[in-house]
Structures are given as structure tokens and as C-alpha cells.
Amino acid sequence: MPLPVVALSSSSSSPTGGKPPFVRVNDAYVRAVQGAGLLPVVVPPSLSAADERTLIDSVAGIVLTGGEDVEPARYGATRFATTETSHAGRDATEIALVHAARDAQRPVLAICRGLQLLNVALGGTLVQDLATERPSAISHPRSDLRSTRVHGLSISAGSRLAAAADSLVFDVNSLHHQAIDALAPGLRASAHAPDGVIEAAETTDAWWVLGVQWHPEELVDDPQPWDRAIFAAFAAQCRGPA
Ligand code: MN
Numbered sequence: 278m279p280l281p282v283v284a285l286s287s288s289s290s291s292p293t294g295g296k297p298p299f300v301r302v303n304d305a306y307v308r309a310v311q312g313a314g315l316l317p318v319v320v321p322p323s324l325s326a327a328d329e330r331t332l333i334d335s336v337a338g339i340v341l342t343g344g345e346d347v348e349p350a351r352y353g354a355t356r357f358a359t360t361e362t363s364h365a366g367r368d369a370t371e372i373a374l375v376h377a378a379r380d381a382q383r384p385v386l387a388i389c390r391g392l393q394l395l396n397v398a399l400g401g402t403l404v405q406d407l408a409t410e411r412p413s414a415i416s417h418p419r420s421d422l423r424s425t426r427v428h429g430l431s432i433s434a435g436s437r438l439a440a441a442a443d444s445l446v447f448d449v450n451s452l453h454h455q456a457i458d459a460l461a462p463g464l465r466a467s468a469h470a471p472d473g474v475i476e477a478a479e480t481t482d483a484w485w486v487l488g489v490q491w492h493p494e495e496l497v498d499d500p501q502p503w504d505r506a507i508f509a510a511f512a513a514q515c516r517g518p519a
Contacts, residue, residue: 280316281337281515286371286391287319288344288364306342306388309494313508315515320374322367329370333377337515338384341371341391343492346455352402359406359454372398384485384514386507389453392478392488401461404474406454413472418454424498427451428470430477430491436467437479437487441510442503449476449491456490464488485514 287302300321310317317340320332348363349356351372371391375398378385387395393403404410407417419427426448432439439445457475460466468477468489480486493504 283338284336305494313512326373329377341387343389357405386511387488399461402459417451420452438467
């Protein structure tokens with residue numbers, strides 16, 4: 278059986294230091310997807326909606342990767358000073374990819390920015406800066422600790438995430454300063470941090486979509502079964518019925 282092909286969303290750099298601009302995706306996503314028995318292809322952040330409708334017929338699933346803050350105007354908000362520079366082409370490409378995936382009923386695994394982008398693409402809103410808007414005892418933007426578990430989670434029983442991870446409580450890394458605020462229609466929260474921040478969301482209908490706010494692909498120093506289980510559950514959906 279050929280491996281199912283899955284599309285990984287990507288970012289691109291501005292020209293710096295005399296180097297030409299390049300398309301990039303962190304290798305951790307590539308390794309995690311390959312480790313789950315999938316064949317990754319990188320989707321540049323510059324495709325038209327028409328190109329993406331063509332692409333969607335050639336792939337078994339979509340991985341929305343982490344990265345830049347989504348443009349606040351996309352969810353009707355005014356930009357905070359603490360909101361990172363957004364990538365207009367990437368936002369447009371990924372929002373169209375979500376809509377194409379929904380139309381074609383392709384499974385979607387959304388990670389960090391991917392979860393936030395997914396929520397915006399489906400009509401939800403974001404907390405632009407947790408430290409400002411939702412101060413708590415937990416520091417979520419611990420990008421200095423990529424492979425360290427910095428807070429716990431409580432998983433909603435009966436959720437797709439609970440089924441995938443086979444556990445209702447586990448510890449994760451936290452490399453984000455934004456989070457879901459209002460959930461989009463058709464999404465439900467399936468995990469929360471102890472301070473109430475939404476750490477995972479999923480669709481309520483038959484379209485298989487799972488979004489996580491943490492980075493399971495980076496948790497390689499002390500791997501736990503639930504880290505790889507999230508990719509395995511996505512891979513099973515990409516393979517389809519046995
Ligand atoms: Mn967190």
C-alpha cells in the first residue's frame with residue numbers, strides 16, 4: 278500500500294541577510310508525520326483557492342502547522358501591540374485550505390497557530406495575548422522550553438482527543454501567547470489548561486478535525502504514548518477504512 282500523502286502548511290521568510298526568501302516548515306512536523314506512516318508534502322503559503330481545490334483531491338489529509346499570529350482583522354479585532362507581524366499570504370492560503378478540506382471532508386490535524394487559524398477560518402475569535410487579557414499563574418509562552426512539559430491538561434471525556442490519546446490527564450509543552458476566545462460554530466473544546474485556557478478543539482460532526490494548542494511533535498526528549506497517539510489517530514483517518 279502506498280503511504281497516504283498529507284499536506285503540511287508552511288511559512289516563508291522575508292529576504293534577510295542577503296539570502297533569497299525561502300519556504301519553511303519545522304522538521305519536527307515532517308518527522309512526526311513520517312513516523313506515523315504518512316508521506317508529507319509542503320504547501321507553500323502562496324496558493325490560490327483554486328489551486329487548493331486541485332490540491333485537496335491529491336492528499337489524504339491536512340496538517341496546519343504552528344507559526345505567526347493570525348491577522349486580527351480576520352476575526353474582527355484591532356491589532357494589539359503584542360501581536361506578532363502576520364503573514365497575509367499564509368493566512369489566506371490556510372483559511373482556503375480549511376474550507377477546501379471541509380468541502381472534501383479531508384481529516385485535519387491543527388497544531389498551535391494551526392488550531393487558532395482553524396478557529397478563525399470557521400468563524401471564531403482569538404485571545405491576542407494571554408498575559409494581557411487572561412493573566413494567570415501559568416506562563417503559556419514558554420518557547421524557550423520546546424520539549425519540556427510545563428502545564429497539565431484536563432481532557433473532555435468522550436471527545437475525539439480522549440479517544441486518540443487514551444488518557445484524560447496529561448502534561449504538555451506550551452509555546453503560545455494566543456489562544457481560542459470564542460469557539461467557531463461547529464467546534465467544541467476538548468481540553469483545557471488548569472487556568473481555563475482552551476488547549477484543544479475538535480469538530481462536532483463527522484468531519485474529522487482535531488486541533489491542539491501544544492506541540493506534540495516537539496515532545497521527543499521524554500516521549501509519552503499520547504504524543505505519538507495524536508499523529509497515529511490522524512494517520513488512521515488518512516488511511517481511511519481498512
Ligand atoms: Mn498552554
